Amino acid sequence: MRRNEPGAKKATFAHDRVQRKNGGRRETMSRAKKHLSRLGVEPLYAPTVMLTSIIACYLDHQGVLPQLRIPGATWPLRAAGIALALFALALWARAALFSGIQTAITHNQLLTTGPFAIVRNPIYSAFMLEASAIVMLTGNVYLLILPPAYYLFLTLLIKHSEEKWLRRLHGEEFDAYCQRVNRCIPWFPRRGEEGR
Structure with a gap:
């Protein structure tokens, strides 16, 4: 042109x-x-943690990884993994499809209701929980090192990208929201120290 x-x-x-x-x-x-990117850190985070979990499960199934299965704990661990996977799917659906997140991003609004009242980043948290649930389904206790790694990875990504932008945009309102609601782990709203 x-x-x-x-x-x-x-x-x-x-x-x-x-x-x-x-x-x-x-x-x-x-x-x-x-305004924020509509996808945020999702294109980096979601494929990384999901593929890591899938590859870990495959390698576990092939017997390539060291295995530790505690007698009597394998099925409860798998049941917890199924429950976590269902919760993560519901959290993702509620946040991605029914919360109005795209409109809020376009209009620079801070969402603090619905799934955003229990976790500041419900879509990313859903991927973290889903990836964690996948490794729990193996029953291999050694693979439980991955969920804390997923949490740390997500925390670093969010702190050094979206949170900086939101803090500049919303100031004290965002700081107060951070005091009430966890960053990555869904939990009841509270008062006090910054959320996890």
Whole structure:
């Protein structure tokens, strides 16, 4: 598109970069991006944890991984895995399909109701729980090292991306929300220290 064509100004504007001062730091932001990405860290996080769990299950089934199965605990662990998988699926469906998340992102609204009242990142948490449930189904106690790794990975991603953006946008409202609701682990809202 040439600059002197009618749509050229609009196309150029979308690619302009603006500098903005924020707390003594200079940040470069695209004028076209004034809200969070609709997918957030999901394209990185979800495939990573799900594929890790699936590969771990496959390797466990093939006998490649060391195995530790506690007599009498295998079936309760699998039952807990099934329950966790069902909860994760329900959490994901409620957050992704019925919470109005896409509208909230577009209009820069902070969602704090529905699934967002029990966990700040219900969609990501659902993937974390689902991936954890998959490894629980193997009954191999050694694979239970993966859920804490998934939690740590998600915490690092969220703290260094979306939380920074939301804190700048919503300020004290977001800080108060963080005090009440966990970042990754669904739980009842509370008062006090920052959520996990």
